[in-house]
Amino acid sequence: MKNKNNKGFTLIELLIVVLLIGILSGILLGVINVGGIRSKSRDSQRIADLRRIQVALELYFADNRAYPIIMWGEAIDSSSVLGLALEGGGYINKIPLDPKLSASPRACTAGNYTYSYISNGSTYALMAIMEVSTSNDGFECTLFCSVENCYSIENP
Numbered sequence: 795m796k797n798k799n800n801k802g803f804t805l806i807e808l809l810i811v812v813l814l815i816g817i818l819s820g821i822l823l824g825v826i827n828v829g830g831i832r833s834k835s836r837d838s839q840r841i842a843d844l845r846r847i848q849v850a851l852e853l854y855f856a857d858n859r860a861y862p863i864i865m866w867g868e869a870i871d872s873s874s875v876l877g878l879a880l881e882g883g884g885y886i887n888k889i890p891l892d893p894k895l896s897a898s899p900r901a902c903t904a905g906n907y908t909y910s911y912i913s914n915g916s917t918y919a920l921m922a923i924m925e926v927s928t929s930n931d932g933f934e935c936t937l938f939c940s941v942e943n944c945y946s947i948e949n950p
Contacts, residue, residue, distance in 0.1 A: 833925035836893040837945075840922040843890035844909065844947050847876075847920055850886035851949075854879060860915040861949075867921070870909040892922065919948040 847870070855861055862879040870876050870889055877889040894907040910921040922945050 830926070837924045837926050839893050840909075840924065841945065843892075844920045844922055844945070846886065846890055847880070847909070847911075848947050848949075850880045851918060851920075853885045854883060857883070861913045861918045862911075863915045864911055864913050867910045867912050870911050870920075874911075876911045894925070917949050919946050921946040 851861055862876050864875055868874050868876065871891060872878075872881060872889050874889075880886045881889055890909070892907040892909055907923055907925075912919050912921075924945050
């Protein structure tokens with residue numbers, strides 16, 4: 795004797811619902827562009843990192859009345875001249891590295907994600923290559939080489 799008041803779902807109905815949810819979520823992920831969101835967030839991290847280095851440079855300048863001198867573009871890491879000056883002097887705990895740092899950082903090279911620094915002692919510029927072309931927000935590089943999607947903080 796069958797109970798006619800069954801209030802459950804059949805297996806076919808559940809499979810159809812799961813299939814529809816899968817199709818809709820696939821379409822939604824294609825529209826959202828997850829890769830673009832990640833690129834933009836890495837660009838925001840780059841700007842924040844350069845601001846941290848800028849604060850450390852200003853603290854260094856307050857004590858030494860000059861910025862660390864690098865007459866050519868130098869990739870920034872803990873073993874660079876700038877990294878040694880800022881970390882060794884206690885102006886920054888750890889030099890931030892680019893979120894998408896390549897294996898061998900070189901300054902001012904397209905597609906090579908690293909932070910770069912140049913200074914004559916009285917002025918300086920910090921540079922990062924961005925992944926999204928609109929991340930520059932009017933801070934395009936002028937003292938460094940002409941790399942597309944370049945963001946720089948320059949101290950006049």
